[in-house]
Amino acid sequence: MAQVASIIGGGVIGGGWAARFLLSGWDVQVFDPDPEAERKIGEVLANARRSLPGLSDVALPDEGRLSFHSDLAEALKGASWIQESVPERLELKHKVFADIQALCDPAAVIGSSTSGLKPSELQQGVARPEQIVVTHPFNPVYLLPLVELVGSAANTPERMAGAKSTLERLGMFPLHVRKEIDAHIADRLLEAVWREALWLVKDDVATTEEIDEAIRMGFGLRWAQMGLFDTYRVAGGEAGMKHFMAQFGPCLQSPWTKLTDVPEFTDELVDLIAGQSDAQSGHMSIREMERQRDDNLVGILRALKAQGWGAGAVLGAQDARLKAGSDLAGYAEEMVDVSRPIVTVRRAVPLDWTDYNGHMNESRYLQSFCDASDRFMELVGCDADYIASGGSYFTAETHIRHLAEALAGDRIEVRTHLLMGEGKKMHLLHTMYRGEEPVATGEHMLIHVSLETRRPSAPSARIEANMARITAAQAELPRPEGVGRYIGAPR
Numbered sequence: 430m431a432q433v434a435s436i437i438g439g440g441v442i443g444g445g446w447a448a449r450f451l452l453s454g455w456d457v458q459v460f461d462p463d464p465e466a467e468r469k470i471g472e473v474l475a476n477a478r479r480s481l482p483g484l485s486d487v488a489l490p491d492e493g494r495l496s497f498h499s500d501l502a503e504a505l506k507g508a509s510w511i512q513e514s515v516p517e518r519l520e521l522k523h524k525v526f527a528d529i530q531a532l533c534d535p536a537a538v539i540g541s542s543t544s545g546l547k548p549s550e551l552q553q554g555v556a557r558p559e560q561i562v563v564t565h566p567f568n569p570v571y572l573l574p575l576v577e578l579v580g581s582a583a584n585t586p587e588r589m590a591g592a593k594s595t596l597e598r599l600g601m602f603p604l605h606v607r608k609e610i611d612a613h614i615a616d617r618l619l620e621a622v623w624r625e626a627l628w629l630v631k632d633d634v635a636t637t638e639e640i641d642e643a644i645r646m647g648f649g650l651r652w653a654q655m656g657l658f659d660t661y662r663v664a665g666g667e668a669g670m671k672h673f674m675a676q677f678g679p680c681l682q683s684p685w686t687k688l689t690d691v692p693e694f695t696d697e698l699v700d701l702i703a704g705q706s707d708a709q710s711g712h713m714s715i716r717e718m719e720r721q722r723d724d725n726l727v728g729i730l731r732a733l734k735a736q737g738w739g740a741g742a743v744l745g746a747q748d749a750r751l752k753a754g755s756d757l758a759g760y761a762e763e764m765v766d767v768s769r770p771i772v773t774v775r776r777a778v779p780l781d782w783t784d785y786n787g788h789m790n791e792s793r794y795l796q797s798f799c800d801a802s803d804r805f806m807e808l809v810g811c812d813a814d815y816i817a818s819g820g821s822y823f824t825a826e827t828h829i830r831h832l833a834e835a836l837a838g839d840r841i842e843v844r845t846h847l848l849m850g851e852g853k854k855m856h857l858l859h860t861m862y863r864g865e866e867p868v869a870t871g872e873h874m875l876i877h878v879s880l881e882t883r884r885p886s887a888p889s890a891r892i893e894a895n896m897a898r899i900t901a902a903q904a905e906l907p908r909p910e911g912v913g914r915y916i917g918a919p920r
């Protein structure tokens with residue numbers, strides 16, 4: 430049975446949490462007095478569905494059930510995680526916690542999305558302080574892995590460990606903030622940069638657009654992958670951080686920054702900033718900007734995943750977790766039902782696989798079929814150890830047919846039919862499905878080779894035996910439609 434998350438407050442951040450839980454297979458129950466909450470969450474979810482599933486190279490669990498409740502007790506029913514995301518006002522959060530604790534399971538975690546309040550402040554005067562922890566996420570919650578996990582002396586190590594493990598299973602990176610402090614770690618940094626930026630606009634040094642260019646064309650890109658200290662260590666040259674500090678430390682004493690002075694939010698300043706911001710990007714709606722942001726983030730995150738670095742390493746670990754729990758894990762020759770086409774790929778179409786036509790680019794069909802061939806090779810015994818011992822398959826010929834369009838976020842499955850597996854030859858027909866609709870076929874002839882001579886060679890006896898077993902098991906299957914087709918209108 431799916432686990433249940435209760436989302437209390439479904440605005441920008443609550444909506445993002447709802448998407449993160451739902452697409453990770455949890456049932457989600459929302460409580461928000463705003464009559465527009467259902468529509469707003471629906472729009473956030475639409476963006477999340479096209480971006481989050483494709484971050485993984487393995488299928489996410491089936492989506493959970495989403496429901497909206499006007500009765501708080503109903504929204505809390507069965508919830509093992511309760512995420513509070515109401516406006517940032519301490520007295521409101523206290524009232525909400527009192528209402529929640531009167532009705533919820535005392536074993537459930539109550540996570541607060543607060544950007545700045547300390548857990549000990551949130552816990553003041555509540556019935557069960559130990560139940561409440563800060564779980565501060567980053568927008569968009571469904572894509573960014575960071576969540577600052579902050580407890581107080583009232584929270585036991587067991588409760589903190591339990592919360593951490595749940596967040597990890599959601600594909601997030603819980604950063605344990607060891608000492609509670611106003612605004613945790615990340616918002617302290619963000620506030621400092623924001624304060625400086627406001628001064629630069631107020632003093633007419635730069636426009637909002639020029640400041641954004643200064644970030645996204647340079648150090649913003651660096652920060653996405655190495656953060657502040659590793660970046661500066663490298664900037665110190667061969668002598669590293671000590672040299673960097675000796676060279677640039679004195680600048681901190683000179684008036685490079687306005688530090689903690691806050692410009693007064695006069696009507697004039699608000700109009701100046703909002704006016705420049707409208708001129709900069711007012712031609713796009715907020716939803717359009719969200720989609721552009723998501724496209725960019727998915728590209729960056731997937732590039733980092735290929736490097737196994739930073740946030741990309743978190744994605745890689747999540748993929749490994751999802752794969753380990755699926756039928757596509759490891760070498761399972763005896764466990765797989767080979768009497769029908771074998772599932773060799775199950776995943777969603779990533780945003781960065783789509784092209785100017787708004788659908789999956791043709792190169793990605795080949796990539797998926799290549800992944801399917803790799804999985805099939807593994808199943809017959811041509812796994813990593815076998816390849817390291819010097820034998821492998823090369824693809825000699827490929828024919829792909831496109832039958833329907835696959836769009837970003839679509840869940841696709843490749844089922845593989847062994848048409849012939851004898852001696853050096855392995856003839857495969859992969860069919861890609863969305864649900865039960867065939868989207869494409871890929872017919873491939875692979876030849877077994879010696880990686881030493883780079884010439885065709887006989888496979889191992891085990892591979893031969895496995896291919897014979899699968900050929901026999903699939904012999905009764907109807908010959909798949911389209912096998913042997915060449916380019917041209919069917920005759």
Ligand SMILES: NC(=O)C1=CN([C@@H]2O[C@H](COP(=O)(O)OP(=O)(O)OC[C@H]3O[C@@H](n4cnc5c(N)ncnc54)[C@H](O)[C@@H]3O)[C@@H](O)[C@H]2O)C=CC1
Nearest residue numbers: 438439440441442443461463514515516517542543544566
């Ligand atoms: N917007 C941001 O960039 C981030 C905000 N946060 C934190 O998340 C929390 C929520 O912020 P946002 O989502 O931005 O605000 P928001 O204004 O978009 O959403 C707040 C939602 O709470 C609902 N609400 C008000 N009273 C309620 C009640 N008694 N019970 C249930 N729902 C109620 C409102 O109808 C609204 O939908 C704040 O604590 C904020 O500091 C955390 C990370 C980033």
Ligand SMILES: C[N+](C)(C)CC(=O)CC(=O)[O-]
Nearest residue numbers: 543544566567568616619
């Ligand atoms: C502006 N903010 C303080 C609400 C921002 C955050 O808390 C985190 C974020 O997503 O930038």
